[in-house]
Amino acid sequence: MLYSLTSTVALVLTAATITGAQNTSSTNATTTTSTASGPPAQVSPAWLSSVTPLSGNVKAYPEGGNGTLPTGPLASLTFDYSGYPEGWKSPSATSAEVLAAVNAIDWSAVPNSAVRKADSKGDLTMTGYDSEKDPDCWWSASGCVKSKNPLIPADAAACPQVGDWGLTYDDGPLTADAGTYAEPHLYDFLAEHNQKAGLFYIGSNVIAAPAAAQRALADGHTLCVHTWSHPAMTSLSNNNVVAELYWTLKAIKEVTGVTSKCWRPPYGDVDDRVRAIAWQMGLTTVLWDLDTDDWNMPGDGGGNLSPETVDGYFESWISNRKNGTDKTGHIVLQHELNNSTVLMAEKWLPQVKEAFNVVPWNQCFNISTPYWETNFVYPVSNGSVPVVATASSAIPVSTAAVTSSSPSPVAKPSASDNTNANAVLSPAESAASPRMSVSSPVAMFLGMIAIAAYAV
Ligand SMILES: *[C@@H]1O[C@H](CO)[C@@H](O)[C@H](O)[C@H]1NC(C)=O
Numbered sequence: 117m118l119y120s121l122t123s124t125v126a127l128v129l130t131a132a133t134i135t136g137a138q139n140t141s142s143t144n145a146t147t148t149t150s151t152a153s154g155p156p157a158q159v160s161p162a163w164l165s166s167v168t169p170l171s172g173n174v175k176a177y178p179e180g181g182n183g184t185l186p187t188g189p190l191a192s193l194t195f196d197y198s199g200y201p202e203g204w205k206s207p208s209a210t211s212a213e214v215l216a217a218v219n220a221i222d223w224s225a226v227p228n229s230a231v232r233k234a235d236s237k238g239d240l241t242m243t244g245y246d247s248e249k250d251p252d253c254w255w256s257a258s259g260c261v262k263s264k265n266p267l268i269p270a271d272a273a274a275c276p277q278v279g280d281w282g283l284t285y286d287d288g289p290l291t292a293d294a295g296t297y298a299e300p301h302l303y304d305f306l307a308e309h310n311q312k313a314g315l316f317y318i319g320s321n322v323i324a325a326p327a328a329a330q331r332a333l334a335d336g337h338t339l340c341v342h343t344w345s346h347p348a349m350t351s352l353s354n355n356n357v358v359a360e361l362y363w364t365l366k367a368i369k370e371v372t373g374v375t376s377k378c379w380r381p382p383y384g385d386v387d388d389r390v391r392a393i394a395w396q397m398g399l400t401t402v403l404w405d406l407d408t409d410d411w412n413m414p415g416d417g418g419g420n421l422s423p424e425t426v427d428g429y430f431e432s433w434i435s436n437r438k439n440g441t442d443k444t445g446h447i448v449l450q451h452e453l454n455n456s457t458v459l460m461a462e463k464w465l466p467q468v469k470e471a472f473n474v475v476p477w478n479q480c481f482n483i484s485t486p487y488w489e490t491n492f493v494y495p496v497s498n499g500s501v502p503v504v505a506t507a508s509s510a511i512p513v514s515t516a517a518v519t520s521s522s523p524s525p526v527a528k529p530s531a532s533d534n535t536n537a538n539a540v541l542s543p544a545e546s547a548a549s550p551r552m553s554v555s556s557p558v559a560m561f562l563g564m565i566a567i568a569a570y571a572v
Pocket residue numbers: 140141144145146147
């Protein structure tokens with residue numbers, strides 16, 4: 117049935133692209149009819165298909181809870197990272213590997229927005245910026261979390277359900293230079309409290325602390341991309357955006373065996389150009405609505421925010437929840453960055469859990485398959501793990517998308533979703549992407565995206 121809608125979808129797409137894309141040639145209706153053959157498909161990255169993951173990884177989401185997950189010293193693991201770019205430096209945008217990823221992108225579906233200005237230290241500068249005239253949804257300027265390009269779903273910025281606390285820690289895995297606070301300090305603490313989290317990994321750190329990344333996967337945390345060198349992404353050229361995402365995706369896949377379908381922009385810095393590139397690399401954008409500012413406490417790479425101020429944020433979030441003032445769900449930004457942030461995280465988690473339903477961010481969105489490898493199936497919001505048809509169930513490629521709705525990370529796969537072509541048309545999808553009503557042809561277009569080839 118979806119197939120017969122192809123031409124309608126293409127027509128609507130044309131209109132959609134006109135409002136969404138800033139690329140002048142894309143605004144030409146003649147040009148956009150070509151999208152009938154090439155929408156901005158979101159597919160498992162073929163440019164990572166030759167990566168052979170290290171051994172020693174779990175092959176599925178770990179069942180079991182407190183006391184059954186691995187804790188204690190990390191396995192010793194040496195990783196040959198020759199071939200990777202220098203850590204914490206902007207990777208080359210012209211290497212053959214990066215260009216393969218660049219060439220896989222349909223650039224006509226990427227807005228031709230201006231690269232944002234940054235100073236010599238890489239910090240964004242707003243001089244001369246006029247938000248009124250900006251056709252983009254640029255978080256750094258306005259806090260905007262809904263792409264103005266209707267082809268790209270809204271960011272995951274806050275859990276939709278009141279009382280949910282989407283737990284996230286950025287900038288890990290925390291490497292050995294953090295001394296006794298290096299991982300698995302926080303991961304052991306989480307395991308002992310039977311708590312899963314969303315972890316946004318820096319590629320440079322993953323190759324420096326591969327055993328910590330493997331532990332995180334084994335403990336049931338959700339691994340997402342947080343770039344290679346932590347830049348303000350909107351200040352980078354298209355190819356440099358690709359390079360930052362490419363190397364981090366590769367590092368996570370080579371070390372842990374999973375290919376993330378989620379990323380968080382450093383500093384939240386994302387606009388419609390960067391979102392569209394990330395989307396075509398298979399990544400949905402995850403932000404936050406509550407910021408602990410923990411990184412800014414004294415510490416290496418930190419600032420001089422007093423820990424008491426951070427305590428105060430937690431105190432008021434908890435009391436607002438307890439006295440009924442808080443009427444929304446949240447995604448909360450914390451860091452596994454240094455001893456200060458790790459201690460702060462461990463100090464507050466038990467109290468947060470008394471007031472909130474604390475889950476990794478993906479769980480409150482019912483995103484049970486956060487990787488292209490669908491053998492990893494995470495719990496949905498009611499805590500149950502859906503039954504998902506796996507790649508090994510030998511579904512012919514031509515119909516694979518019908519079983520695997522997982523290509524859309526903001527779709528909310530559930531038991532039925534994953535065996536049902538209508539998955540992305542579910543009310544859940546429209547809840548996260550208000551522009552897309554259940555019956556809207558654009559939502560159906562997203563269904564079409566799911567028909568893209570499946571190549572893990
Ligand atoms: C726009 O469409 C016209 C035909 O309607 C065509 O002549 C022109 O080359 C197109 N421009 C671009 C940039 O595709």
